[in-house]
Amino acid sequence: QSALTQPASVSGSPGQSITISCTGTSSDIGNYNYVSWYQQHPGKAPKLMIYEVTNRPSGVSIRFSGSKSGNTASLTISGLQAEDEADYYCSSYTTTSTGVFGTGTKVTVL
């Protein structure tokens, strides 16, 4: 149950697009489409942004999109806004029927 690997930080200017990667193995991301992404602002509970690789829950901005290739999933934020500054975590189902989160990425809006 090793954590999925994410870059520690990603930054961009307002209006730009950024992409956060999430690398796992054939025992998690590579084997299932149960990959999700969460946004967490300081002192707050996480918020679901993407589920099952590409799906956005109701109310989540279309600026957020997800994808997957092999053992790596990605979250893209388009038209970066100040309110997007937060920590982001990926998560996946695993072949042992457990869950695993990524190491987390701090997004900074310059």
Add this chain to the structure above:
Amino acid sequence: QVQLVESGGGVVQPGGSLRLSCAASGFTFSNYGMHWVRQAPGKGLEWVAFIHFDGSNKYYADSVKGRFTISRDNSKNTLYLQMNSLRAGDTAVYYCAKDRSAYSWVISANDYWGQGTLVTVSS
């Protein structure tokens, strides 16, 4: 609206026990799998445990297996986490979270989260 309210956190000595509760409302609790997720101070999220909608199957992170027990009472719309043999490394905010897929045997995603309850293991 969906609400998840955790309780039971506090300060406990190493080796001690604590039971967390999560009161659920706003959805049909018995139809959904439920999770516990924790976050140590200044650290990332760590998945802890998952229980199927009917309580028939339970899964744990290796870090807590054999020490923690997840359970649920569907008649009371409540999720529990019994934590025994607590260690300093268990210090964290513990969140309960709802799985988004009804009647699912797999972990889909956590669509609703509680506000968390802080557990501090210290002498």
